[in-house]
Amino acid sequence: MVDARQRARALDQSDALASTRGEFNIPTRAQIASSRLSDPGPGAIPASPHNFKLPSRDLAASGGCVYLCGNSLGLQPKRTPARIGQYLATWAAHGVQGHFKPLDDSPLPTWVDVDARAAELVAPIVGAAESEVAVMQTLTANLHLLMSAFYHPDINGRHKIILESRAFPSDHFAVETQLRHHGLTPETSMVTIQSPFSEDNVLSSYDIMSVISTHAASTALILLPGIQYYTGQLLDIPVITAFAHKHGIFVVWDLAHAVGNVPLSLHDWDVDAAAWCSYKYLNGGPGCIGGLFVHERNSLVTKAVTDDKPEEGYSNRLAGWWGNDKRTRFAMANKFHPVSGAAGFQLSNPSVLDITSLSASLEVFALAGGVPTLRKKSLTLTAFLESLLVSAMSADHRALFRIITPSDPEQRGAQLSLLLSPGMLETVMKELEARSVIVDERKPDVIRVAPAPLYNTFSDCVEFVEAFSAALEAAKGAKGG
Secondary structure, three states, rough: OOHHHHHHHHHHHHOOHHHHHHHHEEEEEHHHHHHOOOOOOOOOOOOOOOOOOOOOOOOHHOOOOOEEOOOOOOOOOHHHHHHHHHHHHHHHHHHHHHHHHOOOOOOOOOOOHHHHHHHHHHHHHOOOOOEEEEEOOOOOHHHHHHHHOOOOOOOOOOEEEEEEEOOOHHHHHHHHHHHHHHHOOHHHHHEEEOOOOOOOOOOOHHHHHHHHHHHHEEEEEEEEEEEEEOOOEEHHHHHHHHHHHOOOEEEEEEOOOOOOOOOOOOOOOOOEEEOOOOOOOOOOOOOOOEEEEOOOOHHOOOOEEOOOOOOOOOOOOOOEEEEEHHHOOOOOOOOOOOOOHHHOOOOOOOOOOHHHHHHHHHHHHHHHOOHHHHHHHHHHHHHHHHHHHHHHHOHHOOEEEOOOOOOOOHEEEOOEEEEEEEOOOHHHHHHHHHOOEOEEEOOOOEEEEEEOOOOOOOHHHHHHHHHHHHHHHHHHOOOOO
């Protein structure tokens, strides 16, 4: 691995985005091994809700861990505690006035405008007009809201929903329950896509379009992932969307693993609607607020909504007061006049705490030059990791796993999914953690490794491969191999 380390150091030294790593709190090896909130040091009072301090970030003291798990939970930006502190200070000093009162010494928007500021920051990340995005709810809730607005089954005509056979369970549950909500059954109205050619169910555009063609006359909606969570495959969003539109089918994209990971041009690709979470590559924090996109042609308020005909002029959707036009929102009249655009799909006022946390990370995206700049590094970073897995490991170790993510860089994001030989997963994960290497697992036999360009380095990839080789050796020994 000597040559690999030298190459990694050279790549890290020439990395134009090297400085963004310093924007993140990277756990130390000591913290990863600890069972405490923080390491207060000899004689210190243990952390409590009243005296808790953020864990020390002195990487020189114990060395940073190798964190390759941004596909599951992104690391904390250093700006996040500062921004949340400013929010808490506003609340403490101004109470309810924080909704409308601008503060001269605060970079934060007033609470009534906090969702608009977040939409402004996230719009370029998904390739949309600001009016086409809303930062709201959580991923599955937003999928339900989109389907409630755009899935209109006709029992004798179009009633089916197409999704992949190995969809993330939450997506599968959402589709099943939407069907039952409309008095339909999955047996008659749910179509799942299974690749006839790939043992790992890596879906080609041909596989997907073949199923669409077969069921086009009876399909009302398609729900697909931008990037498949298990295999890490990036689907061809514009091509599949255009093909579905030729058959008159509405398409919703789950972008949980794509947003902040790969360049998206939702407006230009004519995507109907999409939803995403923000705690993976967007680094918003565990369970942080999600977002949705609704193409402007699907979210227009085409004429003035009158009190005597409140249902006219816009697509039907489940509604709440935060989707009401700001000019009438606080009039407290029981008449829904939705704002034009994705914001008209909002329900309750959003969590200011959540949006403040997310916006802190979105500031770093802007600082880095946006997703296209990050993608350039990501392509090189993941290719470097792949090359190490293919050529820098012994043949014995290489025989114990295979990469199931497509090798074509245009068909994947940052993540590589590694399928282990049966029975090795538990030992491999234990051994990696013992070496302060953090990845995630998908049972029964897959580990997912995702070098995030905002904070991962080429040296991280080398350290992972060294630790992975040792973990495979340990797992092989545990099996008596």
